[in-house]
Amino acid sequence: MAEINSVDWQQGVRFEVFVGGTLRQLLRDQLNISDDYIDNRIAIIFYDGSPVDDIDSLIVKDGAVIALSSQMPGLVGAAMIRKGLISPFRESIRFKPQDREIQKKKGAITLKLFNTLILELGGLLANRNLYERVE
Amino acid sequence: MDKILRINMSGDGSPAFKKEPLGEYAGFGGRALTSAIISKEVPPLCHPLGAENKLVIAPGLLSGTTGAMSGRLSVGCKSPLTGTIKEANAGGQASQVLARLGYAAIVLEGKPKTDDLYKIIINKDGVKIEADNSLRMLPNYDLIDKLKSQYGENISCISIGPAGEMKLGAASVACTDMELRPTRHAGRGGIGAVMGSKQVKVIILDDTGVKYRQPKDPEKFKDANKRFVEGLMKHPVTGKGLPAYGTNILANIINEAGAYPTYNFKDGKFAGTSKISGETQAELEVKRGGIATHGCHRGCVIRCSGVYHDKDGHYLTKQPEYETVWAHGANCGIDDLDAIAMLDFLDDNYGLDTIEMGATIAVAMDAGIAKFGDAQSAIELIKEVGKGSYLGRILGSGAAVTAKVFGVERVPVVKGQALPAYDPRAVQGIGVTYATSTMGADHTAGYAIATNILKCGGFVDPFSSDGQIELSRNLQIATAAIDSTGMCLFIAFALLDQPDTFQALLDMLNSFYGLNLTADSVTDLGKNVLTMERDFNARAGFTKEHDRLPRFFYTEPVSPHNVTFKIKDEDLDKVFNW
Numbered sequence: 068m069a070e071i072n073s074v075d076w077q078q079g080v081r082f083e084v085f086v087g088g089t090l091r092q093l094l095r096d097q098l099n100i101s102d103d104y105i106d107n108r109i110a111i112i113f114y115d116g117s118p119v120d121d122i123d124s125l126i127v128k129d130g131a132v133i134a135l136s137s138q139m140p141g142l143v144g145a146a147m148i149r150k151g152l153i154s155p156f157r158e159s160i161r162f163k164p165q166d167r168e169i170q171k172k173k174g175a176i177t178l179k180l181f182n183t184l185i186l187e188l189g190g191l192l193a194n195r196n197l198y199e200r201v202e
Numbered sequence: 203m204d205k206i207l208r209i210n211m212s213g214d215g216s217p218a219f220k221k222e223p224l225g226e227y228a229g230f231g232g233r234a235l236t237s238a239i240i241s242k243e244v245p246p247l248c249h250p251l252g253a254e255n256k257l258v259i260a261p262g263l264l265s266g267t268t269g270a271m272s273g274r275l276s277v278g279c280k281s282p283l284t285g286t287i288k289e290a291n292a293g294g295q296a297s298q299v300l301a302r303l304g305y306a307a308i309v310l311e312g313k314p315k316t317d318d319l320y321k322i323i324i325n326k327d328g329v330k331i332e333a334d335n336s337l338r339m340l341p342n343y344d345l346i347d348k349l350k351s352q353y354g355e356n357i358s359c360i361s362i363g364p365a366g367e368m369k370l371g372a373a374s375v376a377c378t379d380m381e382l383r384p385t386r387h388a389g390r391g392g393i394g395a396v397m398g399s400k401q402v403k404v405i406i407l408d409d410t411g412v413k414y415r416q417p418k419d420p421e422k423f424k425d426a427n428k429r430f431v432e433g434l435m436k437h438p439v440t441g442k443g444l445p446a447y448g449t450n451i452l453a454n455i456i457n458e459a460g461a462y463p464t465y466n467f468k469d470g471k472f473a474g475t476s477k478i479s480g481e482t483q484a485e486l487e488v489k490r491g492g493i494a495t496h497g498c499h500r501g502c503v504i505r506c507s508g509v510y511h512d513k514d515g516h517y518l519t520k521q522p523e524y525e526t527v528w529a530h531g532a533n534c535g536i537d538d539l540d541a542i543a544m545l546d547f548l549d550d551n552y553g554l555d556t557i558e559m560g561a562t563i564a565v566a567m568d569a570g571i572a573k574f575g576d577a578q579s580a581i582e583l584i585k586e587v588g589k590g591s592y593l594g595r596i597l598g599s600g601a602a603v604t605a606k607v608f609g610v611e612r613v614p615v616v617k618g619q620a621l622p623a624y625d626p627r628a629v630q631g632i633g634v635t636y637a638t639s640t641m642g643a644d645h646t647a648g649y650a651i652a653t654n655i656l657k658c659g660g661f662v663d664p665f666s667s668d669g670q671i672e673l674s675r676n677l678q679i680a681t682a683a684i685d686s687t688g689m690c691l692f693i694a695f696a697l698l699d700q701p702d703t704f705q706a707l708l709d710m711l712n713s714f715y716g717l718n719l720t721a722d723s724v725t726d727l728g729k730n731v732l733t734m735e736r737d738f739n740a741r742a743g744f745t746k747e748h749d750r751l752p753r754f755f756y757t758e759p760v761s762p763h764n765v766t767f768k769i770k771d772e773d774l775d776k777v778f779n780w
Contacts, residue, residue, distance in 0.1 A: 140506075
């Protein structure tokens with residue numbers, strides 16, 4: 068497969084993973100991103116287009132679209148930060164936990180990387196050989 | 203920086219000037235000074251283009267020093283676009299040079315009795331005001347080229363393009379950057395039209411032979427500045443993200459959140475975002491021999507700007523900013539960076555606000571004048587403004603006028619000024635600021651995010667409606683204060699997360715002026731500025747009913763979250779209760 072470029076990451080790359088665990092478990096245990104990096108560099112996370120505050124309670128479902136970003140400028144950029152001071156500004160679109168139980172099983176997610184995370188994580192994740200581009 | 207230069211354009215025979223001490227305005231800089239002068243001296247019911255209005259140009263409190271990030275220039279007046287008080291600010295070299303020449307403000311007053319066009323030359327030897335009709339209707343780039351050949355390369359210019367001369371509501375005031383290009387604009391509110399009404403084409407500043415302003419305590423100032431710069435450099439936004447990708451780093455994030463206004467605020471996501479994002483833009487700039495990391499003035503350490511080259515590797519424009527790329531891109535359905543860069547260049551050249559013009563072109567597309575996504579038509583429409591055709595003059599008057607002329611109902615404006623690049627239905631808190639800002643819809647009105655200021659109002663549940671109101675209030679207070687220092691607003695991110703960086707900024711101000719400012723003093727300054735501005739607007743006839751978003755935000759859900767704006771009017775009315 069050809070190298071994944073910046074636009075590919077922005078549009079999303081599909082990973083085969085086990086779903087049904089927490090978002091932190093997915094990032095740490097399956098994508099091999101350290102807790103330190105998750106907590107200190109990945110400031111903004113979107114799950115199916117909604118900003119996420121608590122990655123330890125969010126259970127990942129099959130087909131989810133997950134986007135990761137470093138800290139952003141601007142008032143609205145700052146509002147997207149996980150548990151940030153002005154996160155209430157985007158209360159109407161924040162991710163709300165699901166009611167139904169999600170089974171643990173093999174599945175797939177689409178992962179998007181933005182800005183500096185493309186450089187910092189893109190190469191490492193691309194080496195996992197579990198992906199395909201999303202058209 | 204201890205005097206005000208007042209230029210009376212109505213002088214008998216020719217304009218006359220006088221220099222005055224700061225007097226009652228001592229201690230004010232930037233937005234605080236422009237708003238204090240306008241609020242006190244301009245009749246609120248005057249016509250914005252009449253002799254009674256004044257145009258105030260003021261460096262910040264730390265401009266002209268060796269302090270980092272201190273190069274914002276505030277320009278204030280009664281706005282022809284909104285009818286409210288207005289302060290717009292810009293980077294570039296002008297603020298630093300004007301401050302070093304010793305001026306806390308230039309105030310343009312009155313109106314010439316003839317139709318002559320003037321240039322004002324200010325250097326260490328004094329002030330000259332000369333009629334020069336050869337400059338008439340020159341676009342900004344051509345104007346600066348002409349002035350360079352006459353005055354050399356060691357000048358900085360504050361100018362208007364044809365839009366300002368035509369007194370259009372979207373006209374900006376341009377400041378030249380380090381390369382002497384007219385790329386930095388005080389864009390909002392039609393302030394270029396007020397400069398045009400004074401018949402001043404350009405103010406030429408030359409600080410040859412003038413030194414940096416000296417602090418009262420040089421050692422303490424040097425130390426505070428060092429800590430301030432270190433704080434900016436270690437923060438992920440100001441030290442990494444902004445330098446690498448510029449402000450357009452936001453495009454993907456706001457799009458992913460469903461808050462990226464698309465097709466004149468019909469949708470919250472744009473399919474072509476990855477083609478116009480900051481990440482893609484930076485790659486393209488480097489590939490073509492441009493620059494992805496560049497400051498807009500000397501002393502800028504964040505360097506969020508850049509240089510955009512065309513396909514042949516020639517300079518086209520400075521790196522278009524997030525708001526510009528959104529306004530001319532997603533909002534018009536255009537996913538072509540070269541077309542957006544051309545629109546940015548044309549806006550700068552004619553002297554137009556890129557946010558207002560992007561919003562206007564989208565309204566024109568809603569009216570059927572061009573199709574969404576048709577980049578070439580968008581370029582032709584901006585060229586109409588430069589030509590001064592009847593259609594161009596309508597478009598150059600902004601989104602509200604264009605919508606009225608062509609019968610468009612979806613008009614994204616507050617108090618006549620176009621909304622910036624964040625949909626207030628998805629991010630309701632910014633809707634509070636858009637609605638209640640003293641300036642019309644303005645994303646920078648509530649931008650400064652300092653933790654100790656945010657917490658100053660006591661605890662209110664931030665997720666409640668009251669909490670959103672309180673957040674917006676405190677953000678607007680903090681922003682008004684930072685706008686008065688002349689510091690770039692992008693320092694706000696480091697101030698939010700790093701109390702020691704906030705303290706370093708206070709220490710810079712204290713050591714420079716021999717003061718003892720605290721976070722409370724900053725809050726008081728911000729409140730004072732907002733109180734003056736609110737008072738002017740009230741006397742100009744503005745009431746709480748003007749502090750509202752356009753109706754469609756309450757009635758039309760925006761995809762993908764299908765949300766409407768929910769903050770109640772009675773809550774909006776509490777923003778300025780303190």
